[in-house]
Amino acid sequence: MTRVGQGDGDEGDSETLPPAPDATMQLGVEQVRAATAAAAAVDAAADETMQLRVPEGGIPEGGIPERVAPDARSSRRAARRPASRPTSLLRDRLEPVLGPVAALLGPYVRRLRPHYPRPGRTGWRRWIPSWRQTLGGLLASFGLSTMFLVVAYATTDIPDDLNTYATQQDNVYFWADGTPLARTGWVQRQAMPLEEIPEDVRWAVLAAENDTFYSDPGISMKGITRAVFRTLGQGDTEGGSTITQQYVKNVYLSQDRTIGRKFDEAMIALKLDNEMSKDKILEGYLNTSWYGRGTYGIQRAAQAYYGKEVQDLDVSEAAFLSCLLKGAGLYDPTLSAANRERAVERWSWILDRMVSIGKLSPRERAEYREFPEPLESNPLYDTGEQSDYLVQLAAQYVKKNAKISERDFDLGGYQIYTTFEKGREESLTKAVTKAREQGRKDHPKVAGDAHYGAASVSADGRILAVHGGPDHRKQGYNESNATTVPAGSAFQPFVYAAGLEHGVRKTRDGERTPVTGETLYNGDDGVPVTTPEGPYWDRSGRKVAARNDGGKSYGQISLHRALALSVNTPFMQLGMDTGLDKVRATAEAAGLLSSSIGAQVPTLATGSSTPSAIRMASGYATFVADGVHTEPYSVRKITHNGHKVALPRPAARRAVSEDTARAVQSALTDASRTAHPDAPEGAAGKAGTTEKDTAAWYVGSVKKVTTAVVVYRIDLKESLEPLPIKGLGGTPADSVPYGIWSSAH
Numbered sequence: 001m002t003r004v005g006q007g008d009g010d011e012g013d014s015e016t017l018p019p020a021p022d023a024t025m026q027l028g029v030e031q032v033r034a035a036t037a038a039a040a041a042v043d044a045a046a047d048e049t050m051q052l053r054v055p056e057g058g059i060p061e062g063g064i065p066e067r068v069a070p071d072a073r074s075s076r077r078a079a080r081r082p083a084s085r086p087t088s089l090l091r092d093r094l095e096p097v098l099g100p101v102a103a104l105l106g107p108y109v110r111r112l113r114p115h116y117p118r119p120g121r122t123g124w125r126r127w128i129p130s131w132r133q134t135l136g137g138l139l140a141s142f143g144l145s146t147m148f149l150v151v152a153y154a155t156t157d158i159p160d161d162l163n164t165y166a167t168q169q170d171n172v173y174f175w176a177d178g179t180p181l182a183r184t185g186w187v188q189r190q191a192m193p194l195e196e197i198p199e200d201v202r203w204a205v206l207a208a209e210n211d212t213f214y215s216d217p218g219i220s221m222k223g224i225t226r227a228v229f230r231t232l233g234q235g236d237t238e239g240g241s242t243i244t245q246q247y248v249k250n251v252y253l254s255q256d257r258t259i260g261r262k263f264d265e266a267m268i269a270l271k272l273d274n275e276m277s278k279d280k281i282l283e284g285y286l287n288t289s290w291y292g293r294g295t296y297g298i299q300r301a302a303q304a305y306y307g308k309e310v311q312d313l314d315v316s317e318a319a320f321l322s323c324l325l326k327g328a329g330l331y332d333p334t335l336s337a338a339n340r341e342r343a344v345e346r347w348s349w350i351l352d353r354m355v356s357i358g359k360l361s362p363r364e365r366a367e368y369r370e371f372p373e374p375l376e377s378n379p380l381y382d383t384g385e386q387s388d389y390l391v392q393l394a395a396q397y398v399k400k401n402a403k404i405s406e407r408d409f410d411l412g413g414y415q416i417y418t419t420f421e422k423g424r425e426e427s428l429t430k431a432v433t434k435a436r437e438q439g440r441k442d443h444p445k446v447a448g449d450a451h452y453g454a455a456s457v458s459a460d461g462r463i464l465a466v467h468g469g470p471d472h473r474k475q476g477y478n479e480s481n482a483t484t485v486p487a488g489s490a491f492q493p494f495v496y497a498a499g500l501e502h503g504v505r506k507t508r509d510g511e512r513t514p515v516t517g518e519t520l521y522n523g524d525d526g527v528p529v530t531t532p533e534g535p536y537w538d539r540s541g542r543k544v545a546a547r548n549d550g551g552k553s554y555g556q557i558s559l560h561r562a563l564a565l566s567v568n569t570p571f572m573q574l575g576m577d578t579g580l581d582k583v584r585a586t587a588e589a590a591g592l593l594s595s596s597i598g599a600q601v602p603t604l605a606t607g608s609s610t611p612s613a614i615r616m617a618s619g620y621a622t623f624v625a626d627g628v629h630t631e632p633y634s635v636r637k638i639t640h641n642g643h644k645v646a647l648p649r650p651a652a653r654r655a656v657s658e659d660t661a662r663a664v665q666s667a668l669t670d671a672s673r674t675a676h677p678d679a680p681e682g683a684a685g686k687a688g689t690t691e692k693d694t695a696a697w698y699v700g701s702v703k704k705v706t707t708a709v710v711v712y713r714i715d716l717k718e719s720l721e722p723l724p725i726k727g728l729g730g731t732p733a734d735s736v737p738y739g740i741w742s743s744a745h
Contacts, residue, residue: 292328389468490688523554575605696729
């Protein structure tokens with residue numbers, strides 16, 4: 001090394017100089033200063049987490065170590081860590097495929113990547129999306145909405161169960177001649193096949209509600225949009241639905257006015273339109289729509305507003321009925337003048353619309369200038385008085401014998417063809433009404449509790465007419481079907497038939513001996529009743545004796561004559577001799593219900609049983625039919641929406657022999673002639689009185705038809721215990737039951 005001194009030869013003040021640097025490595029003073037300043041700036045800006053890594057043993061050759069952040073160190077270690085084998089394989093396989101795609105789409109994706117708020121803008125402009133952002137949002141919304149609708153459609157199922165009220169119909173009852181008797185049910189509806197609905201009627205509805213029905217997909221986007229905005233704005237939905245949507249709402253959904261229900265309606269409508277024919281949808285719609293006046297479906301609407309079947313409507317009437325689909329409360333012209341004005345305007349518009357869609361010619365349209373005024377009131381429920389009693393009997397019979405559950409029957413749709421004859425029913429009702437009014441005049445104190453049961457039954461079991469009471473709406477209690485009062489002496493024919501059929505036994509172990517109409521019995525009043533062992537004693541220890549009406553005695557009298565004269569005492573003893581079990585069996589075989597048969601004691605033979613008027617008529621009809629009994633029935637046929645329902649007809653069975661029946665009928669013929677010489681030719685029957693004067697009967701037959709009439713008193717507010725009739729039944733010479741019977745025939 002060479003020392004350079006400050007003075008010549010002064011060795012102590014000199015210093016050692018570094019060797020001269022290489023030209024390529026030399027730094028100028030200014031460069032050194034700049035580098036130093038930059039380093040200081042880095043140090044000043046360094047995060048406090050930065051640290052100097054100095055390995056043990058000092059700074060290694062190669063210079064000062066880097067300042068490294070912990071996160072960066074972790075990232076670098078992770079980068080140096082070898083990738084797992086599956087990940088590496090997947091990356092290696094996808095990179096050749098996705099690499100070019102990423103390279104191609106990358107610039108566009110980076111462009112569409114939202115920078116929000118927008119850089120380079122100030123104020124409110126920073127918050128205004130660019131056209132790229134707007135387009136991207138719209139495309140994304142469209143894609144998500146489409147995906148949502150596809151998923152919603154795929155997961156929507158058409159419900160299996162229809163709304164109960166949408167399938168419920170009324171039941172229609174017909175007289176024996178096929179004319180309508182009554183219609184009943186919670187709703188008035190009867191389903192009609194589409195082919196039975198005239199084409200003009202169909203197109204009137206389509207013109208009013210949805211003229212593109214046969215071409216649309218089942219929904220109306222315009223209508224749905226309007227409904228949504230209406231719901232958001234005012235809380236309810238508005239019209240604009242297609243017929244398919246309206247049908248879906250009617251039969252599958254509730255009537256709630258919500259966006260959720262509207263969405264469900266649209267989804268089901270789309271699917272239904274793809275899975276069900278347009279004709280089937282239209283048929284369902286026409287049969288489930290509400291038309292006002294308590295009616296559902298076009299058939300009931302035609303009957304309620306015009307008294308016609310749907311097949312008989314003209315296009316003008318159909319156009320008015322189509323108005324009602326918009327809201328019967330707004331378009332029924334009988335409700336207000338404003339309603340009529342609206343109805344006329346819309347009726348005219350519908351007819352014009354039919355012309356514009358080519359379903360009505362201008363010439364045909366010109367024929368309908370006058371508004372088709374509907375009926376003032378609904379004639380469908382013109383029931384009450386007697387018709388409701390008839391309906392009640394028929395409904396009970398149908399449910400029991402056709403095995404129809406209460407639920408199914410209440411859902412309706414049944415056409416019930418009864419056995420009731422309108423003419424007979426009117427005659428019987430008129431006769432009873434006259435007697436009831438006369439009773440109020442003659443016996444005002446007791447007439448308020450009077451009841452007049454009556455029924456006519458044919459020899460083959462058909463119930464032809466009944467009188468159930470003054471008015472079913474005021475008194476549901478059916479007087480013709482009540483088993484509350486004793487038959488009295490009207491029961492004698494069954495005792496007589498039992499004796500003729502089975503014979504009598506005078507001793508406990510003796511053989512039975514036959515009896516005939518000429519067999520004699522003691523007809524005196526008060527004669528004791530005997531058994532093979534002696535007199536019959538009641539529970540109080542007294543001898544039982546028979547009593548005749550009015551205390552009259554007849555001496556020895558034939559059974560035939562005893563029946564003709566209605567003598568009680570012979571028949572009480574005949575019942576004991578024949579066997580009360582035989583009497584009971586014969587009465588039941590002839591048609592009386594076992595539940596109405598009296599106790600098996602001597603008074604059974606004198607009429608302690610309490611049959612209804614229907615059953616008494618049925619029992620006497622067995623003798624008219626030569627001993628063959630057919631259970632009384634009120635319905636001959638039943639269909640459900642036009643399809644026949646199985647209804648077994650009661651089978652005829654022999655109750656007593658033909659000879660026995662004819663012998664009884666012969667005695668009843670003489671009884672009729674004796675008591676009523678003016679009776680119709682061929683009449684056979686007898687009166688019936690009771691010991692305590694609680695009932696008066698007359699049961700008689702003419703030309704294979706038997707009618708039973710009973711007059712009795714019961715205070716329904718207190719109990720079903722019979723009360724004395726106190727003259728309401730008339731006298732033997734002027735019998736009220738016989739008067740009703742003769743007027744009804």
